[in-house]
Amino acid sequence: MHRSRAAARSSSKAPSESSTSSSPERAADDDTDFFAQANDSQSSIGVGTFREQIGSNEPDIIIPPIGRLPPEILISVFSKLSSPSDMLHCMLVSRKWAANCVGILWHRPSCNRTENLRSVVTSVGKSESFFPYSELIRRLNLASLASKITDGELSAFTQCKRIERLTLTNCSKLTDKGVSDLVEGNRHLQALDVSELHALTDNFFRSVTALLSTLRNMRELRLAQCVEIDDSSFLRLPPHSLFESLRALDLTACEQIRDDAIERITDAAPRLRHLVLNKCRFITDRAVLAICKLGKNLHLVHLGHCSNITDAAVSQLVKSCNRIRYIDLACCNLLTDASVQQLATLPKLKRIGLVKCQAITDWSILALARSRALPHSVSPSCLERVHLSYCVNLTMEGIHALLNFCPRLTHLSLTGVQAFLHEDLTAFCRDAPPEFTQQQREVFCVFSGEGVMRLRDYLNRNVGPFPSETEATMYDDEDELDEEENQVTGLMSAAAIRDDDDDDMGESVIEVGPPTG
Structure with missing residues (x-):
C-alpha cells in the first residue's frame, strides 16, 4: 500500500502532463495561464511547451481558490457587472473567465454609436474568431442609430440565427427585404419592434403573418405607426392557427385596422395581456366586444382616440376582463x-x-x-x-x-x-x-x-x-x-413583456471586439 501511494505521488509530477488531462486542477491551471502573459497574444502552445521544459523537479503551480470557482458562480458574478469595460477586462484574465463572460457581454451588443456598430459588424463577420459571436447575440437594438441604419447594415446580421429580441424602432431607411431577410432567419424570435417604419409595405406584413405560424415563441409584436398595415394582414392568418405565446401587440396609429382584424386577432391570440389600439380611429363597440374574449388574461388595454366606443362596450369590457390594471380611454368623447x-x-x-x-x-x-x-x-x-x-x-x-x-x-x-x-x-x-x-x-x-x-x-x-x-x-x-404588475409602463407609452430584466428601454450598451489570440 505504501508503494502504491509513492508511485501515485511520483506520477503526479511527471513531465508528460497533457493538456487533455481530466484533472480538475490541471484544467483550471491551463485556463488561468492563457491570458496571464505580459503579451496576451502569446499562443497557448508556447505556454504548454514552456511548462514541459520546466522538468519534473519543479513543484506544481498552486491554483488560487478563485481559479477553482465553478462556471455557474463565475457567471453569477460577471452578470452583476454593469460596466462593459470591466467585463472586458475580466475576459482578459483567463480562457475560463473569457468563456464564462463572453456570453453575457455579447448577449446584447452595443450599437448606440457608429463606431460601436462597425466593431460589432466586423466581429460578427469574421470567419475565424476566438468565439462564435454571431451565435451569442440574443438581443439586437439598432434604434439609437435609426437614421443611419439601411438594408446594408442590417444584412451584416443575417448570419445571426439566435436573436430573441429585435428592435428596429424608427429605422426609416429600412425596406421590406432588409427586415424580412433578418426576421426569417431567426426562428427563436420572441419580440419584434418595427414601430415607425413607414416604408414597410403589405409585402412585409404578409411575410410576418406567415412567419407567425412558425414563430411559436413570439411574445411581443410592435407595429406602431406602420401605416400600411390593414385588416388583410391579419385576416389571411390560417383559420385555426393559435398563437398561445403572444402576450403584447401594439398597433398604435394603424388607422386602416378595423373591427374585423381585432376579431381575428383575439381569436388567434387568446392569451394577449397587453393590447394597444391607440389611434385606431375606425374601431367600434364590435372590436371591444371581441377584446372581451380575452377575459382575465387582459391586463392592459389602450383605446385612446377610439372615439366610436360607447358606454355599453366599456361596461361589457369591465364585466369580462376584471383583471385590467391599466386602461386608457383618452378622447373617447361618447363616454x-x-x-x-x-x-x-x-x-x-x-x-x-x-x-x-x-x-x-x-x-x-x-x-x-x-x-x-x-x-x-x-x-x-x-x-x-x-x-x-x-x-x-x-x-x-x-x-x-x-x-x-x-x-x-x-x-x-x-x-x-x-x-x-x-x-x-x-x-x-x-x-x-x-x-x-x-x-x-x-x-x-x-x-x-x-x-x-x-x-x-x-x-x-x-x-x-x-x-x-x-x-x-x-x-x-x-x-x-x-x-x-411591474411590466405596466407610463400612460402614453406602449407596454412591454419582460420575462427577465426587461425594461428594454434604456438597455445598457456594450462596446467590445473579439479577444486577441
Whole structure:
C-alpha cells in the first residue's frame, strides 16, 4: 500500500502532463495561464511547451481558490457587472473567465454609436474568431442609430440565427427585404419592434403573418405607426392557427385596422395581456366586444382616440376582463359617468387615462375614489396614476375626495381643469416641459410624487378633509399583487413583456471586439 501511494505521488509530477488531462486542477491551471502573459497574444502552445521544459523537479503551480470557482458562480458574478469595460477586462484574465463572460457581454451588443456598430459588424463577420459571436447575440437594438441604419447594415446580421429580441424602432431607411431577410432567419424570435417604419409595405406584413405560424415563441409584436398595415394582414392568418405565446401587440396609429382584424386577432391570440389600439380611429363597440374574449388574461388595454366606443362596450369590457390594471380611454368623447363608474369596480385598477373625456363629472371621480369591487373591503383604492386633463366639468370636491381615498396615488394630471389653475395649487405642480409654448404653460397642471402629497395636505388644511364613508384607510399589505404588475409602463407609452430584466428601454450598451489570440 505504501508503494502504491509513492508511485501515485511520483506520477503526479511527471513531465508528460497533457493538456487533455481530466484533472480538475490541471484544467483550471491551463485556463488561468492563457491570458496571464505580459503579451496576451502569446499562443497557448508556447505556454504548454514552456511548462514541459520546466522538468519534473519543479513543484506544481498552486491554483488560487478563485481559479477553482465553478462556471455557474463565475457567471453569477460577471452578470452583476454593469460596466462593459470591466467585463472586458475580466475576459482578459483567463480562457475560463473569457468563456464564462463572453456570453453575457455579447448577449446584447452595443450599437448606440457608429463606431460601436462597425466593431460589432466586423466581429460578427469574421470567419475565424476566438468565439462564435454571431451565435451569442440574443438581443439586437439598432434604434439609437435609426437614421443611419439601411438594408446594408442590417444584412451584416443575417448570419445571426439566435436573436430573441429585435428592435428596429424608427429605422426609416429600412425596406421590406432588409427586415424580412433578418426576421426569417431567426426562428427563436420572441419580440419584434418595427414601430415607425413607414416604408414597410403589405409585402412585409404578409411575410410576418406567415412567419407567425412558425414563430411559436413570439411574445411581443410592435407595429406602431406602420401605416400600411390593414385588416388583410391579419385576416389571411390560417383559420385555426393559435398563437398561445403572444402576450403584447401594439398597433398604435394603424388607422386602416378595423373591427374585423381585432376579431381575428383575439381569436388567434387568446392569451394577449397587453393590447394597444391607440389611434385606431375606425374601431367600434364590435372590436371591444371581441377584446372581451380575452377575459382575465387582459391586463392592459389602450383605446385612446377610439372615439366610436360607447358606454355599453366599456361596461361589457369591465364585466369580462376584471383583471385590467391599466386602461386608457383618452378622447373617447361618447363616454359618460356610467363608464367610469363601471371602471371603478375593477379591483386591480392602478392607472386610468380619461384625458379629454369631457362628458364626465365629479360623479366619475367620486366613484373612482370610493367604489370597491368587493363589498365591505377595508383596503383603499389601488389607483396610482390618474389622467384627467381637459375634463372641464371637474371641481375641487371630486379631486379632493380622490386624493384622500387613494393613498397610493403618485400621479395626477389636471391640465386645463380650471378649478386647479390657481397659484396656490399650481405651486405643487411639476415644471412644464421646456418645449411648451407660453399658452401651454399657462394651463399645465400635473402633480407627481411629493407634489401629490403636498397638494393633499394643503387641501386638508385649508378646505378640510373630505368626509369619508369608512374609517378604514390602512394600506393592506395582503392585497393581491400580480407577478407581472411591474411590466405596466407610463400612460402614453406602449407596454412591454419582460420575462427577465426587461425594461428594454434604456438597455445598457456594450462596446467590445473579439479577444486577441
